[in-house]
Amino acid sequence: MLLDCLIPRSLSPETENEGVTLLHNLLMQLHLDRKVARGLGWRGFLPSNKGNFSWSTRLANSDLVYGIVFMGEEHDDQAIASSFDLYAFPVEDELKTQMPESMQGLYKKDNHIQKIRTLSEHFQELQDFKIGSMGLVFRLDKKGLNLSFHTHKRDARFIGREMRPARALMPLFSALIQSFKTSLNTTPALGVLKSGNLPSVNDFFIEAEFGLPVFEDDEEMDAVYKLSAPPLSYIPDEVDLSDKPLIHVLCGFLGSGKTTFLQNWLNFLHTRERFTGVLQNEFGEIDLDTALIGDETCVEALNDGCICCSLADSLRPGILRLIQNTPADQLILETTGLANPDNVVHSLER
Numbered sequence: 001m002l003l004d005c006l007i008p009r010s011l012s013p014e015t016e017n018e019g020v021t022l023l024h025n026l027l028m029q030l031h032l033d034r035k036v037a038r039g040l041g042w043r044g045f046l047p048s049n050k051g052n053f054s055w056s057t058r059l060a061n062s063d064l065v066y067g068i069v070f071m072g073e074e075h076d077d078q079a080i081a082s083s084f085d086l087y088a089f090p091v092e093d094e095l096k097t098q099m100p101e102s103m104q105g106l107y108k109k110d111n112h113i114q115k116i117r118t119l120s121e122h123f124q125e126l127q128d129f130k131i132g133s134m135g136l137v138f139r140l141d142k143k144g145l146n147l148s149f150h151t152h153k154r155d156a157r158f159i160g161r162e163m164r165p166a167r168a169l170m171p172l173f174s175a176l177i178q179s180f181k182t183s184l185n186t187t188p189a190l191g192v193l194k195s196g197n198l199p200s201v202n203d204f205f206i207e208a209e210f211g212l213p214v215f216e217d218d219e220e221m222d223a224v225y226k227l228s229a230p231p232l233s234y235i236p237d238e239v240d241l242s243d244k245p246l247i248h249v250l251c252g253f254l255g256s257g258k259t260t261f262l263q264n265w266l267n268f269l270h271t272r273e274r275f276t277g278v279l280q281n282e283f284g285e286i287d288l289d290t291a292l293i294g295d296e297t298c299v300e301a302l303n304d305g306c307i308c309c310s311l312a313d314s315l316r317p318g319i320l321r322l323i324q325n326t327p328a329d330q331l332i333l334e335t336t337g338l339a340n341p342d343n344v345v346h347s348l349e350r
Contacts, residue, residue, distance in 0.1 A: 001142035002184055002211040005029075011140055013075035019082020019136045020053045020070050027055065030179055034323075039241060040182065041175050041234030048120035056119050061234045062171040063162075065089040067119045067126075068134065079139050079214055085123070086132040086151070088168050089116050098160035103128045131155065131165040134173075135207075137214050146214040147180065147188075148207035149173045152200075166204040167232075174230035177208045186210050190227035197223045245323055246330040251341045262334055277322045279315075279333045 006025045011018050027045050030037045038060075045057035054069040067087030074081045089106075090096045096104055106112045106126070115122040123130075132151030138144065151165040161167065181187060188208035195201045208230070239246055252258040262278070269276050278299045322331060335344055 002186065003138060003142035003145065005183060007142070011080065011142065013073070013080050013140070017053070017070065017073055017082070018080050018138075019073050019084075022082075022138065023068070023084075023136065024053075024055075026176075026179055026183055027057075029183060034245075035241070036182065038239075039236040040178050041171070041236075042179075046117055048118045050118065051120040052123060054120040054123060056116055057172075059171050059175055059234065060240075061232065062168075063090065063092045063095055064168060064171075065091055065116055066169075066172045067116065067123070067129070068172075069119060069123045071133075075140070077140070079137055082136040084134040084136065085130050086134055086149070086169055086172070087119065087123070087126065087129045088131050088163075088165075089129055090163070095160070095162060098158050098163040100157050103157070128157075132169050139212065139214055144212035144214045145180065145184070145210040146207060147176060147210075148205065150203070150205050152202050153204050154202060170230075170232040171234070173206060174233040177230045178233060180208070180210060184210055190230060191224035192227060194223055194225060245319065247319070248330065248332045249341065249344055250332055250334045251344070254336075258334055262332065265332070277325075277331045279318055279322055279331060281334065281336050 003022065006022055006029065007018065024047060027042075027047075030040065030042060031045065041060040043058040043060055045055050048054045048056070052069050052071065054067060056065055056067050058065055065088075067089065069085045069087065071083045071085055073083070090099065096107060106115075106129075109115075115126065119126070132149060135146070135148040135150070137146045137148075149169060151169055153164065153166050155163075155165050158164065177188060177190070188210045190208050191206070193205040193207075195203070198205055206227075250258055250262060252261075266276060266278070280299060319331065333344070335341075
């Protein structure tokens, strides 16, 4: 069946939120293969389930943090219909200025990052950032899937083209379409509903259908603009398509502040859902830096030597262990204060 690769069991709409399961399994499956996830534009995702199940995520071709919040599910003897609300949070100062002052107030609070990361608990107080909805409807026999987005072309609250709801959400929709296409190995039928068939000329509705039709009374052909590909799809670059991991080398003399800089860097990356692994080269019996970094980062320690000389042969195995232990988007190599950067780069090239 079409959806067996994502839900390999029989569907149980009476006891399970199957839409949540389907979407979460898709995101998990993709992020287990970093090359595939990066090639589709994903830069990490963070689930939250203390209230309504939600996900926050970043994309390579957008300066927004996206939020997806599960709102409910219905079913009959033919299909399951799940609904989600969609949120968009600017992270760049230029985009923040396009919002009304009432929305900018969120960013003046010290806990705004944590609220976005735990969206399932705070989505009700962040309603101003909700700019659309998503429908996920799939057949009980798992032979067909319909994914749809409904938003507005313009919103009077926002100043600037980049914050127009339809444009702002399109990278997310395109990433999900391409992700389902990759996972299901099926090309969808794409269409945008014409304004005359919507409640308002300001409404925007786009959908993708995989496999067999989900709805028996599909819209007439003349009511839909057919598309050959999702708009604003991410185009991967050489780094995304490379089989080699993206590695940053952090060097500096002893006491120069490498670990403090590393902590701030990791905090910056994690708040943007760009998860990172760290390879640390330390002397001594106790690795204090590893304890300082915290639990969100997977750390591989190379002790009792220097990676640019005595431990050069240990670098590659350490990197491979780190890659196997974490679905990180990138790796940071923190060297000792004695390391020669030229020798480190030479070790990485071998």
